[in-house]
Amino acid sequence: MSRWIGLPIGLLVVVLFFSTIILAQETLLKPSHAKMAISENTWDFGYIPQQAFVSHIYKITNEGKDSLLIDRVRPACGCTAAPLKKDKLAPGESTDLLVTFNSGRYTGQARKGIYITSNDSLYPGRSIEFSATVADKNPIATVTPEAIEFDSMQATKDQRKYVKLDNFSGGKLKISLIDNPNSYLKIKIRDRELQSQGSTQIEVRLREKIEPGWLKTSFTLELEGSQKTRVTIPVRALIKAEGK
Numbered sequence: 001m002s003r004w005i006g007l008p009i010g011l012l013v014v015v016l017f018f019s020t021i022i023l024a025q026e027t028l029l030k031p032s033h034a035k036m037a038i039s040e041n042t043w044d045f046g047y048i049p050q051q052a053f054v055s056h057i058y059k060i061t062n063e064g065k066d067s068l069l070i071d072r073v074r075p076a077c078g079c080t081a082a083p084l085k086k087d088k089l090a091p092g093e094s095t096d097l098l099v100t101f102n103s104g105r106y107t108g109q110a111r112k113g114i115y116i117t118s119n120d121s122l123y124p125g126r127s128i129e130f131s132a133t134v135a136d137k138n139p140i141a142t143v144t145p146e147a148i149e150f151d152s153m154q155a156t157k158d159q160r161k162y163v164k165l166d167n168f169s170g171g172k173l174k175i176s177l178i179d180n181p182n183s184y185l186k187i188k189i190r191d192r193e194l195q196s197q198g199s200t201q202i203e204v205r206l207r208e209k210i211e212p213g214w215l216k217t218s219f220t221l222e223l224e225g226s227q228k229t230r231v232t233i234p235v236r237a238l239i240k241a242e243g244k
Contacts, residue, residue, distance in 0.1 A: 034091075035064030036120045038128060043099075045132040045220060046230025049146040050103050053216040054232045055181045058097040058128055060116075062089035069119040073097065076113045079104060098181065099130060100216065106134040132232070140169035140225045143233060148204055150237035163202040163233060167194040169225035175200070178230070179220035184210060185235060187219055204235065212241040 039059040048054050062068035068089040073082050079102045086095040101112065111131045117124055144164045153159055167173040173194045177187050184207050191200035206215070220232040 031121045032119045033065040034062055034068040034118065034120050036068055036070075036116070036118050036123065036126060037061045037063045038116075038126065041128055043128075043130040044230055045101070045130065045218075045232040046222075047136060047138045048103055048132045048134055048218075048232045048234065050105055050107070050135045052103045052147050052218075052234035053100055053236070054103070054132065054218040054220075054234055055098060055100045055216070056130060056179060056220075057181045058099060059094055060084075060089070060097055061094040062091055064120070065091055066119075067091070068093075071117045071119070072115075074115045074117075075099075076115070079106075080112050080114065082114050099128075101130065101132065103132065103134045106132075108134060108136060110134055138223075138229060138231055140167070140227060140229060141173060141223050141231070142166045142168070143202075143221075143231055147234040148236070150206060150235070152238045152240055153206075154240050154242050158208075159206065161204045161235075163204065164199060165194075165202060165221075166199045167196065167225065169196065169223075169227075171196055171226050173198070173223055173225040176222045176224070177219065178222045179218075179232075181217055181219075183207060184215060184217045185219055204233075206237060206239075210237075210239050212239050215239055 043056045045054050070084060070087040073084050075082050081100045082097055084097050089095060099114065111129060113127050113129045116126045148161045150159055150161060175189055175192050177189065180187060186205040186207060188203040189200065194200055215237045218232050218234045220230055223229050223231065
C-alpha cells in the first residue's frame, strides 16, 4: 500500500475505480473452464395418447474445472415445460432437467427441442430433443388403458392400478421398463416375455410420501418383437396432505 501514500484522495478514488474496471474486464475475458455434459441429446417416448403429460429427466453434469452457470433453458413451444433444479454447478456436480410434454391434440409424429445456454466456452449453446408418436396405433402391442388416473388420495394410502398389455406382433415379445422419472411410481410387470397373442398385467402404485398437489408423470416401456418400439403411459394423481 506504500505506493498509494501521498496521493490526493480524489486521484486515489479515480485510480481505484479504473483498477476495478480493468479487473472486471479481465475476469469477463478470461475463458471459462466449465464443461456441460448432458446424459443424452435425444429421447423417444414412443407411442402416447392425446391430452396427456409425459416426462423424462435429462441429467446435466459439470465436467469442467470452473463452476458451470446455466443461463437459460428455453423450450421450443408452450407444450413443453423444462424446470431446472439448479443453475450453478460446481466441478463434478450434477442436476436434473425434468422435461414434460403435453400432447394436447397433436396427432402423428411430434418432435420438439430445448435450447440451453451456459458459460461453457466451447459449447455455450446446446440443443436437446425428444420425440413421440401421438394417437397412432402401436404395430406390435396394445396397452389398456392408455393412461392411468388415481383417485384423490392421501400420500401414504396404498392404491394399485393395472395396465393390460397384449402382444399381436406374431412372435415373442420382450418387455422392459426403461424410464420412471423421479421414481414416483412402483412398477411391477408380471411377465417380461410374451408368446404370440399373449398378454400380461402391469401393476402401478404410487410411492409413499409424495408432496401434496397434482402429480403428472409417466413411465416408458420398450417392446422388442418383430420390431422394437416404445410406449409411454401417462399417470396422473391428486395427492392430498395427510389428515385432509
